[in-house]
Amino acid sequence: MERRVYLDNAATTYVSSEVLNEMLPCFNAVYGNSSSLHSFGREASHIIDRARDRVCKAINASKPNEIYFTSGGTEANNWAIKGIAYANKHKGKHIITSQIEHDSVLEACRALEREGFEVTYLPVDEYGLVSLASLLHNIRKDTILVSIMSVNNEVGTIQNIKAIAKTAHENGILFHTDAVQAIGAVKIDVQDMEIDLMTMSAHKIYGPKGVGALYVKNGVKIDPLIDGGNQERGKRGGTTNVPAIAGFGKAVEIATRDLVVNQQKLKAIRNYFLDKVMERIPYVKLNGHPQQKIQGTVNLSFELIEGESILMLLDLNGVAVSTGSACTSGSLEPSHVLKAMGLSDELAQGSIRFSFGKSISKDDVDYAIDKLAEAVEKLRSISPLTKAGRKKEKN
Amino acid sequence: MEYSAKVIDIFKNPRNAGSLRGANAVGKVGNSACGDIMKIYLYINDEGVIEEAKFKTFGCAAAIAATSVACDMIKGMTIEEALEVKNSQVIDYLGGLPPQKIHCSLLAEEAIHAAIEDYYRRKEKEAKDEPDGDEDEE
Numbered sequence: 192m193e194r195r196v197y198l199d200n201a202a203t204t205y206v207s208s209e210v211l212n213e214m215l216p217c218f219n220a221v222y223g224n225s226s227s228l229h230s231f232g233r234e235a236s237h238i239i240d241r242a243r244d245r246v247c248k249a250i251n252a253s254k255p256n257e258i259y260f261t262s263g264g265t266e267a268n269n270w271a272i273k274g275i276a277y278a279n280k281h282k283g284k285h286i287i288t289s290q291i292e293h294d295s296v297l298e299a300c301r302a303l304e305r306e307g308f309e310v311t312y313l314p315v316d317e318y319g320l321v322s323l324a325s326l327l328h329n330i331r332k333d334t335i336l337v338s339i340m341s342v343n344n345e346v347g348t349i350q351n352i353k354a355i356a357k358t359a360h361e362n363g364i365l366f367h368t369d370a371v372q373a374i375g376a377v378k379i380d381v382q383d384m385e386i387d388l389m390t391m392s393a394h395k396i397y398g399p400k401g402v403g404a405l406y407v408k409n410g411v412k413i414d415p416l417i418d419g420g421n422q423e424r425g426k427r428g429g430t431t432n433v434p435a436i437a438g439f440g441k442a443v444e445i446a447t448r449d450l451v452v453n454q455q456k457l458k459a460i461r462n463y464f465l466d467k468v469m470e471r472i473p474y475v476k477l478n479g480h481p482q483q484k485i486q487g488t489v490n491l492s493f494e495l496i497e498g499e500s501i502l503m504l505l506d507l508n509g510v511a512v513s514t515g516s517a518c519t520s521g522s523l524e525p526s527h528v529l530k531a532m533g534l535s536d537e538l539a540q541g542s543i544r545f546s547f548g549k550s551i552s553k554d555d556v557d558y559a560i561d562k563l564a565e566a567v568e569k570l571r572s573i574s575p576l577t578k579a580g581r582k583k584e585k586n
Numbered sequence: 587m588e589y590s591a592k593v594i595d596i597f598k599n600p601r602n603a604g605s606l607r608g609a610n611a612v613g614k615v616g617n618s619a620c621g622d623i624m625k626i627y628l629y630i631n632d633e634g635v636i637e638e639a640k641f642k643t644f645g646c647a648a649a650i651a652a653t654s655v656a657c658d659m660i661k662g663m664t665i666e667e668a669l670e671v672k673n674s675q676v677i678d679y680l681g682g683l684p685p686q687k688i689h690c691s692l693l694a695e696e697a698i699h700a701a702i703e704d705y706y707r708r709k710e711k712e713a714k715d716e717p718d719g720d721e722d723e724e
Contacts, residue, residue, distance in 0.1 A: 495644070496644060497621060497622070497644055497645050497646055497649075499621075499646035499647065500597070500645065500646050500647050500649075500650060503589075503594075503597060503646070503647040504598075507594070507598060516621060516646070525621065535618075536617075536618045536619040536621075537618035537644075540618055540621050572603070572604070573600065573603040573604065573641075573642050573643060573650065574642060574643070574644045575614065575623050575624070575625035575642035575643065575644055576618075576623065576644050
């Protein structure tokens, strides 16, 4: 196999060895059902307790019992949105979210709309920020939930979560945030930030796939989404996935412990990457907020060419990235996030997300930039679009 | 979604890429909203045979491969034969396309038609004006 460089850490990460070592004994040495009363069950139960403590500490929840393990971010988002809507429908049927949320929030909201709930999808500015003014403007008497993601997965923009949460609370509304991309990238303190519900996932922070959690502040009423046994205090049925939860707990602990160091390293990599790209490739636009962003995610639009073909050429050279182009989604619509930020179709189609991981080397970045410059040049040489032609069309 | 080896191969080394000096038929289809823009350049001789075909494409790997193949297929054909080329032939030649990429083959078929329409338009115009040779593109 030729050289491979993974620049798609916002999609998923490898499981770090510290995490893997935490998980391995849970597959065979400690295999009890954590709900069982005997010693096998108690052993498993202790592992779950420890993981819950770790997550609790990492996000500064007031009690470990505010952490509910789920099958991942998608389930946690679905549960937060639908569970709050169902438990509070006597108070109102209106929900506020944003246009740039993850599909698991948007589709959960659309499902509720089909059941008679009303949803407002707030616009964002060119940097991907939700404004407090538009939030305030859209709050109604019957609004029961505001759900705004902490960090956007495509462009890395960080929202003003504390201010948004405060605004929701001042109006007697619950606040949920999808923090899947935020854990390990920005400091999260659910008490200080006044968060009522928060979605987390393990596989973006060097933990295993198929596990995540929903933080639900004590006192918040939420209906279960998955009925079944008495697991997770009757709020989420299903035999607890002990190895995955053990790995998740460890992964959150490490991500929080190493946050500052990792972000410093990623910042250096990001700046190096951007400088080199801008130096070598003309007509590139950086998407996202210039300051209020996480360091690991860089979203660029390459003018005059389409993202999937860039992705494919990079893939043929072992470099893994993702794109907001329509081609990958199976629909004919380019990224809803970039469109909401006001990008033209062409720029949205030509977008590539590079997301760096903590073990990236400068060598890898250099290799990726070489291959990127080659790919862009090759595709531009066969593009029917030209800078001159585009200016003409605009005028 | 996975591309056939043939699609990847042609995408990596597209034949017929670039504009064509002396083209007397140019067809452009698609738009950036749907993600693909194809431009086909033809030189059609006095016997109505397509002597040369080239393309420029903004789009995904399938779109680029489909236009490359379409140009290959119609080279040496008469206009009438080229108009008979179906997107299914492009798909076959490519060793199949993922379902969401079928539209790329349709667009390639449309691009051929658009270029030939352009040829007829130019001929009509020539017949009306004084005929003064081939029009250059670019």
